[in-house]
Amino acid sequence: MAEGQALLDMSINDFFLRCGLTPQDQLDCYTFIERLYPGISWVAASYQGYCSMTIFVGDHVVIQFRPDNYRLNLQIAEAAREVYGAFAPDTKHIATIPKSGLLVYSMNRINGAPFKHFRESCTSKANSTEYRARLCVDFATFLSKGWHHSYSERIPLGIVGCSIIPRLKSLSTDLPMRFQAKARLILRELQQIEALPWVLSHGDIAAGNIIVDPSSGRLRGLVDWAEAERLPFGTCLYGLEEILGHMTTDGFQYHPHVSHLRDIFWAELRKWIPELHQTSVMKAVKLARDLGVLLWHGIAFDDGVIDRVVQEGRDVDEIRRLDAFLDLEEQESVEGVSKI
Template sequence: MANSSSHDSGVCSMPFFDRCKLPATVKDDCDAFVRSRYSGSIRSAPFQGYCSYTLFVGEETAVQFRPFAYKLDIGMTRTACNIFKRLAPETEYLGQLEGTDLHAFSMRKLPGVSLADYRAMSSKTSAREQMVRDFAQLQALAWRKARRVEDLLGEKRTVGSSLTLRLELMSASLPIRFRGTASSILDDISEIEALPWCFTHGDFLAANIMVNPYSGRLTGLLDWAEAEWLPFGIGMYGLEELLGEDNQSGRFVYYSEATQLRNIFWEQLLLLIPELDRSSKTVAIVKKAQQLGVLLWHGIAFDDGNLNRVVEEGRDDREIQRLTVFLSL
């Protein structure tokens, strides 16, 4: 979801400990917590996320500290590993840092570099093609482990349990040029919710996408804290993040080959999921679900996890600019 505090960058300008209203000494306590449990070299990760403080232990392990509000659900991280195998990091809960609201987790370091770093090193068209093919493979893996909506009673989380409510909110309160799209999707929400429900990464952005530094192939996804079961297609909001990037002014711009990349994605997806290829009606609903994903992730403000405010002009202009680009097709 949208965040006015640079949530999408993976690096927040406000230090993590200041944002959590913790004294600077807590960083030393976190470091000591890790040293008491691991031998070998320990260093802070070069880029810190909005919701966590991360240390690297040697070359194989990362330890992450998260406040309760952003605590990882070990059941969900296990589900991610079961479905996506090597693309999700095995995660273990280490306990709570004494005297604080911080919870520690160890996880396997995923190979490669972040897509954000890769883009600074390379702009190969062939690598971009590989990324969208890998993204199609990711969707196919999710499809194969999909569940029926009637089997998810009690397991729907923040977004999945409130799709209609959020669409109604956006239909009424988004900047007026987006309301027609939200209303059109609302008309089809029953068909969208009747799609198979798939395990969906909740924060698909360049800082959380790990790729091979030579080929650009997807090697894993970080930060499954916001993962949940959602109708197939909603998670495809992330495709747009692979079809362009922010320019020097911070405005999202599609690559010149974005249309070609989009076509490659859909060709690959239909090849991997033949049953979709046999139903043009289902494909049309999946594409509506993808638009819903774009609205959910860029039309609802993150606001430190509250997720109950529609983005506003003059306050969330970065996300509104993305909506303008992503919904213009």
């Protein structure tokens, strides 16, 4: 427990240092909360993001402090709530701390536990096939909401959506050699992907952002929509892999019944999206899935900047995810057919 608190304190302190702020600025944030919610207990969230400090106030309120360069797009936040309902938090900007300039946001708390933490603390339960299957079913339900909602069409393209082609070109030449053919394949087939519905896609489906009910494995929602944007349906399917496995010191390790769990996910997704029974649509969605893997794990995250292709030896975990998530044997087969 003491070690966990020390790591949490370090994470928060690092946030203020990165922002060029002082311990007094940190105290000002705490004072702000105490004045806004007198007599209500509060605690720092056990999982802190890179770009913000998050505080739980009572049982129902989340307060988040962000510097201006990591401000939330409230149009995106509103769209997430409109499209995904209770799976996304209701977000409002409520104040700006005068001295530090930190923006203060209020959100409703999605009750549950981050899947990452629950997986680490309740290993046997979280690893049960029944638990993972329930989460796969709910994740499919969550994704289907984007396909059926036209609200997303009103959202301007974001950083990734405006730069898919140049990013793929960089990936096809700068990734380690074994991944380049996959990037070239996606680039050639991009027209199929772009013909899919463009939906509001969560920008960081990591295990720490997936909130689950610890007792049942049901998906309660996703947090941290700061990097969400409109993209072809399927690009966020990289998030399914985080449900089906986890990173270890030896690489990404899948659940023993991963094939069964994957089948459950696709069966549920087809139930909600009958168009996926069409071979051409399913092919395009699976290409979009690989596009998402390349964009989220083939491009490095450097202090909020996403414009560098990952490198062997420097971005070890991302390379390991690419190795695990991309079916290289299938890629070679498709490449061979395309050259005939």
